Amino acid sequence: MSIDSVVVTIFAVFGQAKTESKSGSQILFAIASGSGADDVLLESKIPPPLFSCFGFNLAMSLTIKPHLHHQNHRMHKPKSTNSRDWTQIYTVYGMEQWQTLLFLVFQATIFSIMSVLFLLYFQPICQFLDTFFLFTATSSTGGGSAARFAAGFIGCVTALSAVCLFFAAGNFFYSSVGLRYEMAQRIVSCVNDWSNVKVALDIGCGRGILLNAVATQLKKTGSSGRVVGLDRSKGTTLSTLRTANVEGVGEYVTCREGDVRSLPFGDNYFDVVVSATFVHTVGKEYGHRTVEAAAERMRVLGEMVRVLKPGGVGVVWDLVHVPEYVRRLQELKMEDITVSERVTAFMVSSHIVSFRKPDQQILGLLGPGEVRLDWRC
Numbered sequence: 001m002s003i004d005s006v007v008v009t010i011f012a013v014f015g016q017a018k019t020e021s022k023s024g025s026q027i028l029f030a031i032a033s034g035s036g037a038d039d040v041l042l043e044s045k046i047p048p049p050l051f052s053c054f055g056f057n058l059a060m061s062l063t064i065k066p067h068l069h070h071q072n073h074r075m076h077k078p079k080s081t082n083s084r085d086w087t088q089i090y091t092v093y094g095m096e097q098w099q100t101l102l103f104l105v106f107q108a109t110i111f112s113i114m115s116v117l118f119l120l121y122f123q124p125i126c127q128f129l130d131t132f133f134l135f136t137a138t139s140s141t142g143g144g145s146a147a148r149f150a151a152g153f154i155g156c157v158t159a160l161s162a163v164c165l166f167f168a169a170g171n172f173f174y175s176s177v178g179l180r181y182e183m184a185q186r187i188v189s190c191v192n193d194w195s196n197v198k199v200a201l202d203i204g205c206g207r208g209i210l211l212n213a214v215a216t217q218l219k220k221t222g223s224s225g226r227v228v229g230l231d232r233s234k235g236t237t238l239s240t241l242r243t244a245n246v247e248g249v250g251e252y253v254t255c256r257e258g259d260v261r262s263l264p265f266g267d268n269y270f271d272v273v274v275s276a277t278f279v280h281t282v283g284k285e286y287g288h289r290t291v292e293a294a295a296e297r298m299r300v301l302g303e304m305v306r307v308l309k310p311g312g313v314g315v316v317w318d319l320v321h322v323p324e325y326v327r328r329l330q331e332l333k334m335e336d337i338t339v340s341e342r343v344t345a346f347m348v349s350s351h352i353v354s355f356r357k358p359d360q361q362i363l364g365l366l367g368p369g370e371v372r373l374d375w376r377c
Helices: 003-010 027-031 033-041 084-094 098-120 122-132 145-176 178-189 209-221 234-246 293-307 322-331
Strands: 199-203 227-231 253-257 270-276 310-321 336-339 344-345 348-356
Touching: 033 209, 084 234, 098 145, 122 145, 122 344, 145 178, 178 209, 178 270, 178 310, 178 348, 199 209, 199 293, 209 227, 209 234, 209 253, 209 270, 227 234, 234 253, 270 293, 293 310, 293 322, 310 322, 322 336, 322 348
Parallel strands: 199 227, 199 270, 227 253, 270 310
Antiparallel strands: 310 348, 336 348, 344 348
């Protein structure tokens, strides 16, 4: 049986997971995840206890300045006519980091088997613990009370761990497939008029879900524009072009390899610049929560602003670092900065941030196409 069929079979029940779910499985997910997810979880803040057994939860709390009002009418969820079945999305795009998903499922299965064994062999386990820890036996049928408590506690924690790991795996799968497609539609809806868009850019296009959503919108409006997908891997760009042809928008899509920290495009080139769950991955080679990593992310934002035309719109959906993006955009004097409501993705909070580049005259003393950059976090 292929990996694809295994994933589809196991996660049919998780395809409709809610984006706003909160669970103590976040801490287990942080332990079990691969490098693509643990970088995100280590950036999270610990809010008040939501997980009574462990006493903590890694749900991130983001503080947005009060004057950055939420304009949900601009970032509303797409209508049902734009929705697709998650199996269709998975068939076309597959998913990244499937090794992490299978690892989570494997761990959840192990914990499930252990919890069943604790249930079936509870009495022998109690007797073993009574002997091993030299507890005083108070019952001839099941060992001492302390041993019974220890066995029961371990069994409960094991069963709860299995449930949490299954939930984490389901959320990971949904975030990689169904949620990513839904958020791509919401990002597209942040741009009011696509008919005037001639050139758009998707930074970190990956498998092309957002890229193709933009291309589809250009096709619907009858625009003659094109969307450029930029990625760090040439192999990824070739795969993205194939998915664009499958979606019937190949003539609207161009892909190229490049460094997002120094975009290979001229100043004031694009009408729209978008990105989905990518910017937070830039600079992670410098470690977690370092000034260098933050500087690299700010460099990407600066490059987004640089290549935007005056009056152009930028939209970023990302995890963890949204407050610092907002601060940076304010420093760069961007207009109409809006932040969406919280959406749980990959077991942490995420937001969509949209902004508009002001007319060139508003940038004041800066030269043509020049954006002031400093790397304060």
